[in-house]
Structures are given as structure tokens and as C-alpha cells.
Amino acid sequence: MLPVFALKYPFIAIYGLSVDLQQTSLLLRLLADPTRMRLLALLEQEELTVAEIAAALRLAQPRVSTHLAKLREAGLVRDRRAGVSVYYRADSGHAPQRDALL
Template sequence: MLKTTMEIEKAAIMLKLLGDKTRLTMVKLLEHNDCCVCEFVEIFNTSQPSISQHLRKLRDVGLVKEERRGQWIFYSLNKNNEYYPFVEQLLIQLPNQDHKLKELEEKGTRITCC
């Protein structure tokens, strides 16, 4: 039988993780896009180590997965993760963030690492 509820402890962990504005925005961006660290560095105007730390936390709970493409690593939302149905309900409530990637494209800085 499909598990439809989540333990309070796991929900609290996920809410704490997504309580950070940067991580929440990253997850919303990854809802429909694969992104490289360098794109997040541009979007959030912050350092690569800081972005990598956020992504590590998301990856550690399995919410984000990574895929190597040549020498670069791209991140995507792991929709097969046990937490995804819970997270999906949060994402539905949030405004689309794809304009941030469009701004990078217009500036010519989308996927600057590739």
C-alpha cells in the first residue's frame, strides 16, 4: 500500500531544510529545470562554496540529484524521493521562478561553465 502520510519528524526536517529562502528558491527552479552550480552562483550573487553547501544539504536528503555532463555537474529535483509528494505540495503554492533563468539567458550568462 502506498504511504500517504509523513512522520512529523521527517516533515520537520524537510520544512527546516526548505525554510531557507535560497534552498527553497533552488528547489522551485529545479522543479522544471536542470541547473549547474555556476547558474545558481549568478542567480543568488553568492560564492560557489555557499551554493555547493546548499546543494549538498538538499542532496543529502535525496531531494536533489546530480548528473555529470562532461566536467560539469547538473542538479535536478529527484521526483522519486520519498519526500517529493510533500515538497510538491509546497512548490504548488510558490510563484514560478523560471524568469531568473531567462534573465541569465538574456545576459548571456546561462550555463557559463559549459
């Protein structure tokens, strides 16, 4: 549940950016997980498949897929299909908000 302040003022300005408190809260919860932070940092460098991410982070593919689904749902990661492969990359659209919060 959001505090009364958040209900009364659903948007605030952080470093000149107008920020939705509910979306910001979701973003911070997602980025609080070290595995998701590592995954996102990796995807900011290059576009990779689940198998490539799993190998790079030394994680099981189902675990990587679960994290990717959460990041994709929040709009932090995009996917691209090429034949039978799906490539993932960080979505730079949230980068200014994410960087301002961190």
C-alpha cells in the first residue's frame, strides 16, 4: 500500500523528471534483486538469447526466463524474434528514470 503522500501526489519530480510513484516503486522492487541487476547490466551491453544469458550469469534457463518476464512486463527489457531464437536487450526508454533513481 502506498503512503498517503503518494495517494495525494501521485507524481513527483526527481532530478527534473516527472515520476509516477507507483511505477517508481515497482521499478525499485525489480532492481532490488541482484540477479535482475546483473541481467539488466548484461543486456545493456549486447543483445542475447536466454541460453547465452544463462551461460554468462551461470544460472538455470528457467530462472533467467522468470527474471526476463518480470523485466519485460515492466518495460525494462525488449525481445526480438529471429527464426526460432528470441533475443533480449535492455530498453533504453527507462534509462533516464532508472539512472536518476539509482
